[in-house]
Amino acid sequence: MIPAALTDLPLWPPTNLGRDPLVPLDPGERDRFDAPVTKVRLPTDATAWLVTRHADVRQLLRHPGFSADLSRPGFPLLRALPPGALSDRRGGFIRMDGMEHSRLRRMLTAEFMLKSIRRIEPLIRQTVDRTLDDLRDAGPPADLVATFALPLPSMVICHLLGVPYADHDFFQLRSRTLLDRDAAPELVREHVAQLRDYLHRLVEAKCAAGDRADDLLSRLARDRVDTGELAVDELVGMAMLLLIAGHETTANMIGLSTLLLLRDVPGRYAALRDDPDQADTLVEELLRYLSIVRTGLPRLALEDVEIGGQLIRAGEGAIAVLSTANRDPVVFDGPDEFDPYRQAHQHVAFGFGVHQCIGQPLARAELRIALVELARRFPDLRLAAPTGQLPTRDNSIVFGLDALPVTW
Incomplete structure (x- = not known):
């Protein structure tokens, strides 16, 4: 039973079953959340302030008066957490604030700098070639998600981390449970424990080996754990965060991007093949337009802060909606139109401020190389199912397609 005081508040996230997967919010839904800051009801029957405009989202995400720590009382959760879920969150730095967050993030900064990612581009290209071979061998027709979009980033992040x-x-199933807002709390707790146990054994083995392996977990074990700067459980938490984020987000972007390029505008896919030098610009527009973290980034106010003309008081929750910020007409001309030549670098698809995605150079490189090579090797690629029949991940924190049938 919804408390009477909440019945007039719009529910966030809205129910979007049957919508166009390329549209984060259909027109009717956007009308309900049209104000810069709107009070909403969450699935937990808590309330929060929904922040939708580009400038306001950036202000919220960079303001030190808002916390990303979901263990704080009153944090705006989109689902009930299982008992004990917050008892061991060590290493999960995206849910930390201040020095606790920056200490762990600094240990990874050099690993994900642009120059570091450029050094591993040959590995990415080799992996793209391998997965495209698998796509060719699987069809036509074939499921692009199962044979290409998901294996590619999984292989790359496994190689970088040193995960078999x-x-x-094993870890893809558990990752999806952790991102599923409708997953039963008991199942979430079970899968968290299983994934932590798996990674704990892996990290312990790397710490014990004492070899010169060149994967990220081995380097951190050697350079940080052995020196006492990092606890084993913290490295396990970092590994868990990087493993989940490192394949789920990019996999969903590849699938949705391919759908967009093959649909609606004839010649858009061919242009990617014929003009690969435009791929960097195209990728930024894809990130802006698709905005796969559609439920937004939740924060808790630690002090009274005015955002978009609304005073958000200490103890109240706020949610920065990246998808609406990325379609703000004040910043982007014709924001509901996909323009592959748009200079879309002001988008906030990776968040903003100190918590913005540390792996964004890797994600950009994977998406660019994957799409260019897909267009080059499969020039006649086309959809093998109507958009309305494509299974979507509506209840996931990271939106995407469960399957994308293609032929050539």
């Missing part, structure tokens, strides 16, 4: 790709079914 042979175990991908």
Whole structure:
């Protein structure tokens, strides 16, 4: 039973089943959240302030008066957490504030700098070629998600971290549970424990080996754990965060981007093949237009802060909606139109401020190389199912397609 005081508040996230997967919010939904800051009801029957405009979202995400720590009382959760879920969150720095957050993030900064990602581009290209071979061998027709979009970033992040790709079914299933807002709390707790146990054994083995392996977890074990700067459990938490984020987000972007390029505008896909030098610009527009973290980034006010003309008081929740910020007409001309030549670098698809995605150079490189090579090797690629029949991940924190049938 919804408390009477909440019945007039719009529910966030809205129910979007049956919508166009390329549209984060349909016109009717956007009308309900049209104000710069709107009070909404969450699935937990708590309330929060929904922040939708580009400038306001940036202000919220960079303001030190808002916390990303979901263990704080009153934090605006989109689902009930299982008992004990917050008892061991060490290493999960995206849910930390201040020095606790920056200490762990600094240990990874050099690993994900642009120059570091450029050094591994040959690995990305080799992995793209391998997965495109698998796509060719699987069809036509074939499921692009299962044979290309998901394996590619999984292989790359496994190689970088030093996680055996042979175990991908194990961690992909558990990753999806952790991102599913409708997953039963008991199942979430079970899968968190299983994934932590798996990574704990892996990290312990790397710490014990004392070898010169060049993967990220081995380097952190050698350079940070052995020196006492980092606890084993903190490294496990960091590994868990990077493993989940490193394949789920990019996989969903590849699938949705391919759908967009093949649909609606004839010649858009061919242009990617014929003019690959425009791929960097195209990728930024894809990130802006698709905005796959559609439920927004939740924060808790630690002090009274005015955002978009609305006073958000200490103890109240706020949610920065990246998808609406990325379609703000004040910043982007014709924001509901996809323009592959748009200079869309002001988008906030990776967040903003100190918590913005540390892996964004890797995600950009994977998406650019994947789409260019897909267009080059499969020039006649086309959809093999109507958009309305495509299974979507509506209840996931990271939106995407469960399958994308294609032929050529």
